[in-house]
Structure formats: structure tokens, C-alpha cells
Amino acid sequence: MLIQSVFLSTGNSLRLLYANRKDIRIVRTSHKNPNETIVVAGLEDAIAVDFCFAEGFVFWTDVSLEKIKRIRVTGDRRKVEDVISVGLKKPEGLAVDWIAKKLYWTDCRDSDWERNRIEVANLDGTNRKVLFWRNLGLPRAIAVDPLKG
Secondary structure, eight states, X not given: OOOOEEEEEEXXXXXXXXXXXXXXXXXXXXXXXXXXXXXXXXXXXXXEEEEETTTTEEEEEETTTTEEEEEEOSSSOOOEEEEEOSSOSOEEEEEEETTTTEEEEEEOOOSOTTTOEEEEEETTXXXXXXXXXXXXXXXXXXXXXXTXX
16 A cells, blocks of 8 residues: 655644545644544545645645545635646656645656656646656656755
8 A cells, every 4th residue: 555644743733644545634643642534535546645734735646537636624615626637647746835836746657758757837736837757767756845945
């Protein structure tokens, strides 16, 4: 089973956000009172996950649906939305730049290394661009450092 996770720091509590293919969960890591919450359930094949605290969104890739999706976890509007729904083959890696408000992902199309790519878009999926597409191998994970640009 492939699980990608992200640690969230909210106030005095450290939390772990992870995708478990069929759902996305947040676990409070307190030893005294551990608590697990399902953020969204009934997913097809969620692999990568990240969040944007300022915007209140959790993002994930679904390799079976060939999409990048999001859900707002703050406020009353808890609706799953497609962010990128066309032109993906196997989006496995995902990272949010919460300063520039950008979403980066890997798309591992097949063993033809000229077709694999790393892309970027705004958090709503607009202004999508291919950043790298040559000699990437099989890109599966990605991380960004928003503080260093």
C-alpha cells in the first residue's frame, strides 16, 4: 500500500494528513488523546496529498481517475472539486507552494521518458504549464520549498 503523508502544525497540536487510497485522514499525534478524522471518503485511488492552510484546501491526486482534486476543510463548504481533470495520465506526486499559491505535480505517463512531466498551475487549476518533460525518468514524488523560492 502506498501512503503519502504530510505533517500539519496547528497551534499546540501536531497532526498527520495522509491519503489511504480510498480516503484522506488527519490524525492528531497527541499520545494522551490521539484522534483520527476522515477528511473525505469514498475516493477511487488517492495517492499524493498536500494542503494549503491559508486557503483551507486539501489537495490530492487520483491515479485511477487521472485527476487532481481538492476539498475545502474550513467553513461550511465541504465539496470535492476537480482542479485538473484533463491531460493527466498517472499523477503521483503533488506539492503546494502556499506562498505563491501554486500547485506542482508529477505525471508519470509511461516508460517513454519524453512523455513524463512536472507541471504547475494556480490552486484553482488555471495557468497550467509544463515545467520539465525531458529525461525525467519516472517522476513519482515532488516537494517545494516556498520560503526559498
